[in-house]
Amino acid sequence: MTPCTALRGALEVVAWWAVLFLLWLVLIGTVDTLELVVGAAAALVCAVAARGARRAVGGR
Amino acid sequence: MDDPLIVVALLLVAACATAAVAVRDPERQALVLAVLGTALAVLFTVLQAPDVGLSQLAVGSALTPLLLMLSVRKVRRRERGKGRTR
Amino acid sequence: MNGWTATATAVLALGGGATVWGVATGPLGRRVVAQNLSTSLACPVLLLLAQGYGRPSYVDLALVLALLGPVGTLVFARLLAEDLEGDPPGARAATYAVAVFGATVVIVLCAVAGPGRAMVKLLVTGALLVAGNLVASRALAGGFSGSRHG
Numbered sequence: 089m090t091p092c093t094a095l096r097g098a099l100e101v102v103a104w105w106a107v108l109f110l111l112w113l114v115l116i117g118t119v120d121t122l123e124l125v126v127g128a129a130a131a132l133v134c135a136v137a138a139r140g141a142r143r144a145v146g147g148r
Numbered sequence: 149m150d151d152p153l154i155v156v157a158l159l160l161v162a163a164c165a166t167a168a169v170a171v172r173d174p175e176r177q178a179l180v181l182a183v184l185g186t187a188l189a190v191l192f193t194v195l196q197a198p199d200v201g202l203s204q205l206a207v208g209s210a211l212t213p214l215l216l217m218l219s220v221r222k223v224r225r226r227e228r229g230k231g232r233t234r
Numbered sequence: 235m236n237g238w239t240a241t242a243t244a245v246l247a248l249g250g251g252a253t254v255w256g257v258a259t260g261p262l263g264r265r266v267v268a269q270n271l272s273t274s275l276a277c278p279v280l281l282l283l284a285q286g287y288g289r290p291s292y293v294d295l296a297l298v299l300a301l302l303g304p305v306g307t308l309v310f311a312r313l314l315a316e317d318l319e320g321d322p323p324g325a326r327a328a329t330y331a332v333a334v335f336g337a338t339v340v341i342v343l344c345a346v347a348g349p350g351r352a353m354v355k356l357l358v359t360g361a362l363l364v365a366g367n368l369v370a371s372r373a374l375a376g377g378f379s380g381s382r383h384g
Contacts, residue, residue, distance in 0.1 A: 114354045153243045160250045167258035179265045183257045183272045210306040217313040
């Protein structure tokens with residue numbers, strides 16, 4: 089694992105996280121601190137899962 | 149207030165359920181059941197129960213047909229295998 | 235009863251009746267197409283009901299249906315692939331008609347809602363609805379048979 093691939097992986101996770109967090113922001117009813125914290129945490133988990141899924145499908 | 153809407157949704161569910169009973173082939177029955185799940189979700193929404201409609205959608209539109217089709221497939225395959233060995 | 239629920243009633247009576255008739259009779263290909271169209275027709279109906287009842291949270295139902303309806307159709311397309319190979323169901327006109335109807339409903343509701351988070355949510359639902367409808371129809375017509383395993 090070279091630093092270049094690690095950096096690319098981190099960038100991909102951040103991009104997924106941004107997209108998923110935006111989606112969460114759009115879909116919730118009221119915007120307050122608790123919702124934002126929960127959304128950020130859930131988006132991080134889903135971003136890591138999304139990168140794993142993309143690599144599993146792309147590496148076929 | 150919304151009587152025509154309730155009547156239409158109820159009629160739709162009744163027609164769909166009757167069709168699900170009348171159709172004989174299990175694969176086609178799964179198709180009718182999927183439509184029945186959607187119609188039931190609309191009926192629940194019309195009756196102001198969106199939470200019930202939400203769970204009905206989650207179960208009825210994808211999960212029930214998937215389970216039915218998979219079990220029909222498995223039974224057919226087993227029968228075919230039995231016929232071959234006989 | 236207002237204009238939104240009246241429109242929903244008319245669509246439900248005409249389209250719902252047609253899809254129930256289509257799914258209960260005829261060859262297998264027509265039944266699968268009717269099942270696909272029933273989900274993509276119920277989604278705009280749920281959107282209209284949310285607007286008619288004045289409850290924006292009912293849009294969640296349409297969102298879930300727009301996501302799960304094509305999944306159900308893909309299940310049938312995958313598991314009935316051998317039976318559908320003989321005559322792949324097309325029904326291009328009906329598919330495009332329902333897709334245009336869904337897009338029209340979403341655009342009208344967006345115009346009513348005005349700019350904001352509600353509009354973005356409606357647009358997400360509409361995009362999922364139209365894209366899912368087209369993808370499911372293409373899968374039914376055998377468009378993805380080249381990438382199928384086994």
